[in-house]
Amino acid sequence: MAVENPKYIHPLDRHLRTDRIPTMYCPGCGIGIALGAMFRAIDKRTREGLLDPDKIVWVGGIGCSARATLYVNYDAAHVLHGRAISFATGVVLANPSLQVIVIGGDGDIAGIGGNHLVHAAKRNIDMIVVMITNFVYAMTGGQVAPTTPLGVKTTTTPRGNPEPPLNVIKLLASLNANYVARASTTTPHYIESFFYKALGIKGFRFIEVVSTCPEIYGRHIGLRDPVEMYNELKKRIKYKQKPTIEEADISWETGIVIGEFVERNMPSYLELLGKVRVE
Amino acid sequence: MKKTFTSGNIAVAEGAITAGLKFYAGYPITPSSEIMEYLAEKLPRLGGVVIQMEDEIASINAIIGASWAGVKSMTATSGPGFSLMAEAIGLAVITETPIVVVNVMRAGPSTGVPTKTSQSDVLQARWLAHGDYIVPCYVPWSVQEAYDLTIKAFNTAELLRTPVIVLSDAVIAHLWEPLVIYDEGEVPIINRKIPKTGEKVIPYKPDPDLIPPMPIFGRGFKAIVESLVHDERGYYAPRDESYKSLVSRLHIKILKRLDYVFDYETYYCSNECEYMLVSYGSTARIAYVAMLELRKRGFKVCMLRLKTLWPLDSEKISKSCNASRIIVLENNMGKVYMDIERIFKDREVYPAPLLSLELPSLREVIEVINTWL
Numbered sequence A: 001m002a003v004e005n006p007k008y009i010h011p012l013d014r015h016l017r018t019d020r021i022p023t024m025y026c027p028g029c030g031i032g033i034a035l036g037a038m039f040r041a042i043d044k045r046t047r048e049g050l051l052d053p054d055k056i057v058w059v060g061g062i063g064c065s066a067r068a069t070l071y072v073n074y075d076a077a078h079v080l081h082g083r084a085i086s087f088a089t090g091v092v093l094a095n096p097s098l099q100v101i102v103i104g105g106d107g108d109i110a111g112i113g114g115n116h117l118v119h120a121a122k123r124n125i126d127m128i129v130v131m132i133t134n135f136v137y138a139m140t141g142g143q144v145a146p147t148t149p150l151g152v153k154t155t156t157t158p159r160g161n162p163e164p165p166l167n168v169i170k171l172l173a174s175l176n177a178n179y180v181a182r183a184s185t186t187t188p189h190y191i192e193s194f195f196y197k198a199l200g201i202k203g204f205r206f207i208e209v210v211s212t213c214p215e216i217y218g219r220h221i222g223l224r225d226p227v228e229m230y231n232e233l234k235k236r237i238k239y240k241q242k243p244t245i246e247e248a249d250i251s252w253e254t255g256i257v258i259g260e261f262v263e264r265n266m267p268s269y270l271e272l273l274g275k276v277r278v279e
Numbered sequence B: 001m002k003k004t005f006t007s008g009n010i011a012v013a014e015g016a017i018t019a020g021l022k023f024y025a026g027y028p029i030t031p032s033s034e035i036m037e038y039l040a041e042k043l044p045r046l047g048g049v050v051i052q053m054e055d056e057i058a059s060i061n062a063i064i065g066a067s068w069a070g071v072k073s074m075t076a077t078s079g080p081g082f083s084l085m086a087e088a089i090g091l092a093v094i095t096e097t098p099i100v101v102v103n104v105m106r107a108g109p110s111t112g113v114p115t116k117t118s119q120s121d122v123l124q125a126r127w128l129a130h131g132d133y134i135v136p137c138y139v140p141w142s143v144q145e146a147y148d149l150t151i152k153a154f155n156t157a158e159l160l161r162t163p164v165i166v167l168s169d170a171v172i173a174h175l176w177e178p179l180v181i182y183d184e185g186e187v188p189i190i191n192r193k194i195p196k197t198g199e200k201v202i203p204y205k206p207d208p209d210l211i212p213p214m215p216i217f218g219r220g221f222k223a224i225v226e227s228l229v230h231d232e233r234g235y236y237a238p239r240d241e242s243y244k245s246l247v248s249r250l251h252i253k254i255l256k257r258l259d260y261v262f263d264y265e266t267y268y269c270s271n272e273c274e275y276m277l278v279s280y281g282s283t284a285r286i287a288y289v290a291m292l293e294l295r296k297r298g299f300k301v302c303m304l305r306l307k308t309l310w311p312l313d314s315e316k317i318s319k320s321c322n323a324s325r326i327i328v329l330e331n332n333m334g335k336v337y338m339d340i341e342r343i344f345k346d347r348e349v350y351p352a353p354l355l356s357l358e359l360p361s362l363r364e365v366i367e368v369i370n371t372w373l
Helices: A031-047 A066-070 A084-094 A106-112 A114-123 A168-173 A188-199 A214-221 A226-236 A269-273 B008-019 B033-046 B056-068 B079-084 B086-094 B122-126 B143-160 B170-174 B240-255 B281-296 B314-318 B336-343 B362-370
Strands: A056-060 A075-078 A099-105 A127-133 A179-184 A204-210 A237-239 A255-263 B002-007 B021-026 B049-052 B072-077 B099-105 B163-169 B176-181 B224-226 B264-267 B275-280 B301-306 B308-310 B325-330 B348-353
Touching: A031 A127, A031 A188, A056 A066, A056 A084, A066 A075, A066 A099, A075 A084, A084 A099, A084 A106, A084 A114, A084 A127, A084 A269, A084 B021, A084 B049, A084 B056, A099 A106, A106 A114, A106 A127, A106 A168, A114 A127, A114 A168, A114 A204, A114 B056, A127 A188, A168 A179, A168 A204, A168 A255, A179 A188, A188 A204, A188 A255, A214 A226, A226 A237, A226 A255, B002 B008, B008 B021, B008 B033, B008 B072, B008 B099, B008 B143, B008 B163, B008 B170, B008 B176, B021 B033, B021 B056, B033 B049, B056 B072, B056 B079, B056 B086, B056 B099, B072 B079, B072 B143, B079 B086, B079 B099, B079 B122, B086 B163, B086 B240, B099 B143, B099 B170, B122 B163, B122 B308, B143 B163, B143 B176, B163 B170, B163 B281, B170 B281, B275 B281, B275 B336, B281 B301, B281 B325, B281 B362, B314 B336, B325 B336, B325 B362, B336 B348, B348 B362
Parallel strands: A056 A075, A056 A099, A075 B224, A099 A127, A127 A204, A179 A204, A237 A255, B021 B049, B021 B072, B072 B099, B099 B163, B275 B301, B275 B325, B325 B348
Antiparallel strands: A179 A255, B002 B176, B264 B301
């Protein structure tokens, strides 16, 4: 429903297809926080004359986070489960002037799309990937995800998850990505500043956003109340300047370190192809 | 134009270049690899990009993305890779993305015989993905036609905003023949409709020809590429009316232009004909020779060769000849036969399936046909 009264226009409304609001997101979902922070970073870059909003393309696969592409008031693609990075690869290679933003959950990006994630980071291809980690397959009702901690009971691991989680920060740090960072929906200012920075870097840029999903994941770990889950996550989030890769472990017991894990200035794929000038 | 001597695979690559290809993503697989190798050498010099992806799934999704970024794009593969592309064929259909997918058929199922020929993927080409749709499919029988039909595939994709399949096979791929390559202006090239800059775009609102202009990325159109069933705005619409209207338009937009899409040739058809051979692709080459041989032996036999495999134009095919007995010759267990039998329901239609890893010999073909003479 479009809001007509100018009194009620939010400064970020122009980033949204307001006629598609309300979103499908559950109360307490962190995706809106992440999206808002990203919009503020885009706003800042645009105001500074460093970014043309018409050149932004959002790409999402399937899942709650990928569905953010339905709400953004930009060129946007809502494509196949796991294949957002592949689609984005074609977009940026066909038109290097585009700023391609892939958004998705940990299942979409690191589960079914894991192979494409690895190869995009290996190529250091020019795109930003924002992975919103909620530790569960939420849209399909609460099945185990690649990031689900060991032992957590989900609808498909009723006796507890027998697999230790995939640490995507560690995985990508071993590849050729120019930027690998982690923030949390409990620290939206870091989402904003990392995303702002990523918008100004070439090559493959990855930001993990640790999020709250009280409705689905919260149910599995006894934190069904949105405020309680948010506060419990907030207690565990620790920002570190220049954290080591070893500190990237996600542990509900010892805490979750956020920060910029990798900052490199390697030639990007487009630069190596000769599609943009190497500075 | 210039005349050269080359293979079917290189002819496909040259056809794509003539049509305006600017982005190729692929994964090596026998017997299609020369297409990517040739383009990797040539396309960057023409301002295009060739990338070897991590698998065929990534390849086809990348060419869909590239098409939305505004360029003509293609991938080529063979059976196993084609199977992996299934889901994304559906994505290209529902998002109305012009792409060309080349399947150089080899023997299956599974890994089958990578280096040998087959025509067993003809129904896979028709209904690879889940859901209801029509994807045009061209099937060349010579090096020249591999070139010509690749151009036609791009033209069809751009005209109708649809994925198009070029169904080659190991024989055509590695066959060397003379090839005429056209210069600019010597062959019609079709480019997709794009909304005017600054125009307010309703992304899936069709023109009277049922094709919506394509709001490509980066021009301020706020394009929506939507894999969910959507309405004209591109908004998810899980409602009967939207579903019916989208899926039927996706069918009708192609059937409306059947005159353009469907192509075939007949040889020696007359009122005297008693038998008609129906064949396509590399098998049609030997079917043609068999027809000439049988005519020498006094049989009143003619031939119909399909250049377009899907969709078939039932009316044109049924009126192509009065022959009372139809023999469908193909290098598989008898697949296109099922449709030909349906089309000629008032006549005797016989399957002449071959399962030959090489181009079948004349003797082999005559033997199979002889069963029905």
